[in-house]
Amino acid sequence: MKKIKLTVIPGDGIGSEVMPHALDILDVIGEIHGGLDFEYEHFDYGCDYYLKHGKMMADDGMEHLAESDSILLGAVGDASKVPDHISLWGLLLKIRQEFELAINVRPAKVFRGIDSPLSAPEDFDLVVVRENSEGEYSSVGGRMYRGDDEIAIQNNVFSKRATKQAMEYAFKLSAGRSHHVTSATKSNGIFHAMPFWDEVFSETSAQYEGIRTSQQHIDALAASLVTHPQRYDTIVASNLFGDILTDIGAAIMGSIGIAPSANLNLNDKSPSMFEPVHGSAPDIAGRGIANPIGQIWTVKMLLDHHGEEEMGSMLLNTMESVTADGILTPDVGGGASTDEVAGEVIKRLKRKM
Numbered sequence: 612m613k614k615i616k617l618t619v620i621p622g623d624g625i626g627s628e629v630m631p632h633a634l635d636i637l638d639v640i641g642e643i644h645g646g647l648d649f650e651y652e653h654f655d656y657g658c659d660y661y662l663k664h665g666k667m668m669a670d671d672g673m674e675h676l677a678e679s680d681s682i683l684l685g686a687v688g689d690a691s692k693v694p695d696h697i698s699l700w701g702l703l704l705k706i707r708q709e710f711e712l713a714i715n716v717r718p719a720k721v722f723r724g725i726d727s728p729l730s731a732p733e734d735f736d737l738v739v740v741r742e743n744s745e746g747e748y749s750s751v752g753g754r755m756y757r758g759d760d761e762i763a764i765q766n767n768v769f770s771k772r773a774t775k776q777a778m779e780y781a782f783k784l785s786a787g788r789s790h791h792v793t794s795a796t797k798s799n800g801i802f803h804a805m806p807f808w809d810e811v812f813s814e815t816s817a818q819y820e821g822i823r824t825s826q827q828h829i830d831a832l833a834a835s836l837v838t839h840p841q842r843y844d845t846i847v848a849s850n851l852f853g854d855i856l857t858d859i860g861a862a863i864m865g866s867i868g869i870a871p872s873a874n875l876n877l878n879d880k881s882p883s884m885f886e887p888v889h890g891s892a893p894d895i896a897g898r899g900i901a902n903p904i905g906q907i908w909t910v911k912m913l914l915d916h917h918g919e920e921e922m923g924s925m926l927l928n929t930m931e932s933v934t935a936d937g938i939l940t941p942d943v944g945g946g947a948s949t950d951e952v953a954g955e956v957i958k959r960l961k962r963k964m
């Protein structure tokens with residue numbers, strides 16, 4: 612029996628509404644597989660934990676997480692309780708940085724049965740490789756003076772190592788896809804970091820034959836992702852650009868509630884982390900209508916990561932059969948609840964047992 616040890620952090624808002632379904636689905640997958648077992652350790656880290664303990668996770672939290680094979684996360688953040696920069700840096704970004712989850716892989720594609728807001732979307736199936744450890748998401752900088760003289764300085768950090776690593780990952784990923792990598796740049800406006808980014812991109816591309824490359828400034832790329840998503844296969848982007856592009860990618864799929872992400876550790880020193888692209892959605896939390904597809908799709912990515920691609924494909928096809936039959940939450944135009952959509956996925960999976 613292959614055992615996969617997972618730590619589970621549902622987090623805030625709709626995180627705790629979508630997570631139980633992901634675990635139910637993992638259990639069913641384990642049964643279908645026959646030789647696969649998931650063990651869970653649950654953590655109640657999040658903004659309520661902060662209100663009780665004055666921190667987003669226990670002092671020995673990272674040590675506990677480090678013992679697992681992978682981490683499943685829902686969403687972090689509830690600005691009504693804790694300022695977002697405190698909650699995210701105390702949990703989500705802490706895990707990403709301390710576990711060196713250097714790459715954030717975020718796919719987007721046309722899902723049968725889910726209408727894109729584009730009037731005539733052509734078939735698209737793309738993936739964004741987001742540098743996940745530095746860039747614009749850095750804690751370097753500070754604030755000085757107060758009042759009208761106040762100054763805030765935020766330093767962007769671009770190391771050759773992390774930049775190249777993200778680009779190499781994108782090229783390798785694209786080799787198994789449509790052999791096309793697009794670099795998201797802004798070297799016309801960002802004077803130092805982005806010309807550096809472009810140089811590392813051309814240096815990296817020289818190592819990979821047979822892969823077509825493009826580069827586009829982030830503003831034009833954002834626009835063209837909306838008008839021509841079918842032009843893209845693999846996009847490599849800095850931390851902030853990748854963050855924004857993947858919300859756009861989610862929007863052209865039909866909803867941010869669908870999109871998944873894999874935060875990958877590449878040096879085998881720490882577990883990787885799987886979470887939907889969306890946040891805690893306080894505007895719909897507690898109503899039972901959060902789309903569970905994004906969180907369920909993270910289960911597919913987790914299965915792929917642990918070498919269970921066959922199970923992963925089966926899950927993705929089952930999810931798509933549910934959306935294709937119009938069983939949808941309100942964010943994608945349906946009338947079903949979170950439980951109904953997830954329940955239908957589980958029902959159809961169980962038919963395969």
Ligand SMILES: NC(=O)C1=CN([C@@H]2O[C@H](COP(=O)(O)OP(=O)(O)OC[C@H]3O[C@@H](n4cnc5c(N)ncnc54)[C@H](O)[C@@H]3O)[C@@H](O)[C@H]2O)C=CC1
Nearest residue numbers: 686687688689690695867868889890891892895901902942
């Ligand atoms: N990785 C993470 O854990 C992230 C956390 N956040 C945090 O989440 C909180 C809310 O942030 P927002 O900017 O509002 O982004 P958000 O992604 O939580 O919500 C944006 C919009 O999308 C909708 N939405 C999101 N997920 C959905 C789902 N599964 N089903 C249906 N509709 C869904 C929401 O209702 C909202 O209208 C903040 O505290 C923020 O810092 C935001 C993004 C990522």
Ligand SMILES: CC(=O)C(=O)O
Nearest residue numbers: 699703854888889890
């Ligand atoms: C924080 C955030 O929005 C993200 O990592 O996607």
Ligand SMILES: [K+]
Nearest residue numbers: 685686887889
């Ligand atoms: K999330």
Ligand SMILES: [Mn+2]
Nearest residue numbers: 854855858888
């Ligand atoms: Mn985001």
